[in-house]
Amino acid sequence: MANFEAYQEYQRIEDFEEDSPTGEEDLLVHVPEGLKDSWHHIKNLDNFFTRIYHFHQKNGFACMMLSEFFELVQFLFVVTFTTFLVNCVEYDVLFANRAVNHTGPGQNPLDRNKVTLPDAILPSQQCTQRIRENSWIIFLLIMAAIFWTYRLVKVICNILSYWEIRQFYIKALKIRMDELCNFTWQEVQDRLISLQREQQMCIHKKELTELDIYHRILRFKNYMVAMINKSLLPVQLQLPLLGNVVFLTQGLKYNFELILFWGPGSLFQNKWNLHPKYKRNGNRLELAQQLSRVILLMGLANLLLCPFILVWQVLYAFFSYTEVIRREPGSLGARRWSLYGRLYLRHFNELDHELHGRLGRGYKPTSKYMNSFTSPLLTVLAKNITFFSGSVLAVLIALTVYDEDVLTVQHILTAITVLGVVITIARSFIPDEHMVWCPEQLLQCMLAHIHYMPDHWRGSANKSETRDEVAQLFQYKAVFILEELLSPIVTPFILIFLLRNKSLEIIDFFRNFTVEVVGVGDICSFAQMDIRRHGNPTWMSEGQTEASVYQQAENGKTELSLMHFTIKNPRWQPPLESSVFISHLKEKVQHDAQGGPSTKLLLSEAPLCTSLQSNESATGPDNLLASVLAHPILTASGLQGRDHHFIPPSTAASAAASVLASLSTSQLAHTSRSRSQGLLPSSVHPESTMYRSDRTIIDSMSNSDSRIRSNALHSEFASAEMSLHAIYMHELHQQSSHPQRPSGQWQNAVPMSDLHTNTGFQAHTGLGSSMSMPTAVQLGGWQEEEDEEDGDDQGINIGSTPKQGTGSSC
Numbered sequence: 001m002a003n004f005e006a007y008q009e010y011q012r013i014e015d016f017e018e019d020s021p022t023g024e025e026d027l028l029v030h031v032p033e034g035l036k037d038s039w040h041h042i043k044n045l046d047n048f049f050t051r052i053y054h055f056h057q058k059n060g061f062a063c064m065m066l067s068e069f070f071e072l073v074q075f076l077f078v079v080t081f082t083t084f085l086v087n088c089v090e091y092d093v094l095f096a097n098r099a100v101n102h103t104g105p106g107q108n109p110l111d112r113n114k115v116t117l118p119d120a121i122l123p124s125q126q127c128t129q130r131i132r133e134n135s136w137i138i139f140l141l142i143m144a145a146i147f148w149t150y151r152l153v154k155v156i157c158n159i160l161s162y163w164e165i166r167q168f169y170i171k172a173l174k175i176r177m178d179e180l181c182n183f184t185w186q187e188v189q190d191r192l193i194s195l196q197r198e199q200q201m202c203i204h205k206k207e208l209t210e211l212d213i214y215h216r217i218l219r220f221k222n223y224m225v226a227m228i229n230k231s232l233l234p235v236q237l238q239l240p241l242l243g244n245v246v247f248l249t250q251g252l253k254y255n256f257e258l259i260l261f262w263g264p265g266s267l268f269q270n271k272w273n274l275h276p277k278y279k280r281n282g283n284r285l286e287l288a289q290q291l292s293r294v295i296l297l298m299g300l301a302n303l304l305l306c307p308f309i310l311v312w313q314v315l316y317a318f319f320s321y322t323e324v325i326r327r328e329p330g331s332l333g334a335r336r337w338s339l340y341g342r343l344y345l346r347h348f349n350e351l352d353h354e355l356h357g358r359l360g361r362g363y364k365p366t367s368k369y370m371n372s373f374t375s376p377l378l379t380v381l382a383k384n385i386t387f388f389s390g391s392v393l394a395v396l397i398a399l400t401v402y403d404e405d406v407l408t409v410q411h412i413l414t415a416i417t418v419l420g421v422v423i424t425i426a427r428s429f430i431p432d433e434h435m436v437w438c439p440e441q442l443l444q445c446m447l448a449h450i451h452y453m454p455d456h457w458r459g460s461a462n463k464s465e466t467r468d469e470v471a472q473l474f475q476y477k478a479v480f481i482l483e484e485l486l487s488p489i490v491t492p493f494i495l496i497f498l499l500r501n502k503s504l505e506i507i508d509f510f511r512n513f514t515v516e517v518v519g520v521g522d523i524c525s526f527a528q529m530d531i532r533r534h535g536n537p538t539w540m541s542e543g544q545t546e547a548s549v550y551q552q553a554e555n556g557k558t559e560l561s562l563m564h565f566t567i568k569n570p571r572w573q574p575p576l577e578s579s580v581f582i583s584h585l586k587e588k589v590q591h592d593a594q595g596g597p598s599t600k601l602l603l604s605e606a607p608l609c610t611s612l613q614s615n616e617s618a619t620g621p622d623n624l625l626a627s628v629l630a631h632p633i634l635t636a637s638g639l640q641g642r643d644h645h646f647i648p649p650s651t652a653a654s655a656a657a658s659v660l661a662s663l664s665t666s667q668l669a670h671t672s673r674s675r676s677q678g679l680l681p682s683s684v685h686p687e688s689t690m691y692r693s694d695r696t697i698i699d700s701m702s703n704s705d706s707r708i709r710s711n712a713l714h715s716e717f718a719s720a721e722m723s724l725h726a727i728y729m730h731e732l733h734q735q736s737s738h739p740q741r742p743s744g745q746w747q748n749a750v751p752m753s754d755l756h757t758n759t760g761f762q763a764h765t766g767l768g769s770s771m772s773m774p775t776a777v778q779l780g781g782w783q784e785e786e787d788e789e790d791g792d793d794q795g796i797n798i799g800s801t802p803k804q805g806t807g808s809s810c
Contacts, residue, residue, distance in 0.1 A: 362449030
């Protein structure tokens with residue numbers, strides 16, 4: 001972003017008082033008089049709400065503290081075990097480079113030269129002497145001890161603060177610890193809002209809204225999402241031979257946050273207020289120079305600490321991944337959402353569990369899309385490598401079976417292990433000959449869940465450039481590990497040579513896109529999801545927005561974020577401009593639905609829906625989304641419907657509009673009996689969902705697994721509805737941007753199995769006859785605690801074949 005002084009700054013609400021005076025940041029402040037255990041006027045609401053959220057997401061006090069305890073133990077183990085391996089092992093003896101003679105009465109002569117494990121371990125005195133003589137080891141141990149002590153103090157503080165959060169859950173929210181896992185975050189949030197009316201946790205507002213809580217928890221993350229959206233952070237690098245490369249690691253992200261938000265010299269004077277000098281326009285050049293100096297010092301500090309951080313990264317990666325790679329080498333070929341992808345695809349005001357659930361649903365279609373690209377040349381090479389390596393491995397295994405003494409031959413076991421790894425890696429490049437090439441359809445399935453797709457991807461799904469851009473969001477786990485290992489080396493140079501050049505743009509960004517909200521403090525203005533200030537005319541905001549190109553969010557993020565937040569929080573009352581946009585969207589949906597297929601036709605004729613009938617655990621939401629994705633393909637292929645008439649052609653937009661209009665009709669029937677009106681009913685309870693009045697959807701739900709809780713089912717419906725809105729809004733955006741090219745109309749049919757988008761709930765419906773599904777093959781994956789794809793990678797794996805060769809095309 002360049003200098004945009006000419007653009008008008010946002011008008012800020014008067015800041016009458018800080019939530020917490022500077023220097024008073026206690027988590028909970030109890031009133032000495034009045035009710036005992038009362039939470040009246042909590043000084044640091046940001047920390048308070050964040051800890052409440054983490055407490056819920058990490059399953060309570062015991063799980064959180066046990067995890068932190070084992071983190072301390074892990075660090076201590078890595079340092080101690082590494083020191084032991086370096087200083088206390090006699091490797092000449094261990095590798096049999098030096099003979100060992102065991103003599104003694106009764107000693108078997110054949111065992112005198114056999115090396116035992118104690119023979120290779122030095123005595124404790126000799127080991128201690130080695131450590132004392134190595135000054136580098138002593139220095140590293142002192143550094144490790146300082147860091148471990150810091151972590152220990154932090155854990156003790158967390159124990160004290162989270163114990164109070166535990167008491168808050170039990171006494172204020174009336175949620176017992178053994179019942180915590182049965183409550184959704186929305187239920188906890190509703191109780192927080194109700195408690196505000198009784199105890200006035202925030203004294204600046206009589207009532208809290210869902211948006212206030214989200215703003216508190218996601219204050220800095222919303223800024224990060226906005227800066228990625230506006231391409232402000234230097235995470236895209238132009239490298240020789242490699243071209244455009246995205247590099248964003250945990251270490252680099254930590255440095256960004258340290259510099260901008262909460263470190264020494266950061267732009268925020270506390271956790272909820274931007275320093276006043278950054279809100280003024282007059283001294284922007286001076287402030288940019290100050291920020292440049294802070295970035296330079298931070299970069300030099302990273303450069304100084306680079307050797308220590310690099311050693312730790314290598315050791316941690318070795319202890320964490322070596323066994324997994326040996327046991328399952330193919331896990332390196334599995335994929336995960338990159339850190340850049342999580343920020344690029346994240347809505348404004350989207351909590352972590354909402355993002356992880358959404359990307360988890362999009363994991364399988366994205367994997368199918370990425371796996372559909374194979375190189376015929378690599379396939380030929382992989383087949384031959386597999387043949388030769390397998391032949392040698394077969395001979396070695398046969399010799400080992402014939403005589404196990406073969407294993408004692410030097411490097412035989414190593415050769416067997418290496419050959420197994422080579423064969424596993426080579427086989428990952430060999431596609432399944434029965435799979436098909438359908439990139440456009442798979443890309444549409446991706447869009448239903450990830451919600452964001454650049455315009456130039458449409459119609460270019462089969463190009464390697466599109467695949468490379470998707471790979472920036474959905475990277476190999478081997479690439480993730482490599483980037484984290486390189487992070488200590490690369491991060492200082494990005495800070496010193498790239499981020500410093502962005503200092504003035506960063507100052508302008510925080511001045512232009514920061515607003516003060518009563519009872520909340522300073523937030524990113526994009527997080528307000530204000531259509532008038534940040535809408536994009538090509539995303540249905542035409543005539544409603546006053547935003548310049550500089551002020552517009554890219555890729556329709558303002559509009560999509562508003563829809564997502566409204567659906568996830570049905571009781572939230574949007575401001576006037578947002579309400580007008582939502583009403584306009586609903587009118588457009590009703591208009592487009594008149595020329596679209598009926599919901600009954602969609603559910604009954606979509607080939608994917610009928611194929612899911614043989615499964616025993618179906619839900620209505622899956623059928624809604626699958627039918628919208630499948631119907632345009634069915635109509636474009638000219639197939640006959642159940643009434644033996646040809647189905648009239650329709651687009652994804654009209655199909656999505658038909659389903660959304662059906663939901664809207666049932667909503668109106670419900671909201672006439674409820675106290676407020678919104679995109680979803682304001683009082684959504686498991687027993688009174690808006691979908692009840694739609695007969696077709698009820699039939700689809702009637703055979704759902706009775707063990708699924710109703711509130712979980714409502715969450716699935718909300719996710720499906722947001723997916724429908726994402727498809728519908730992208731189609732309208734394409735029509736607005738390229739009116740001469742109809743969007744959403746696929747020209748070729750695609751096999752039913754390739755359009756399976758259900759990742760968590762699979763279908764069993766009472767709609768017509770069943771069709772058999774292909775044999776299920778699970779995707780290989782690497783189980784990682786932080787990955788959102790855990791638990792979402794079950795089901796049908798549609799492999800891939802290239803357009804050339806044995807595979808067929810759609």
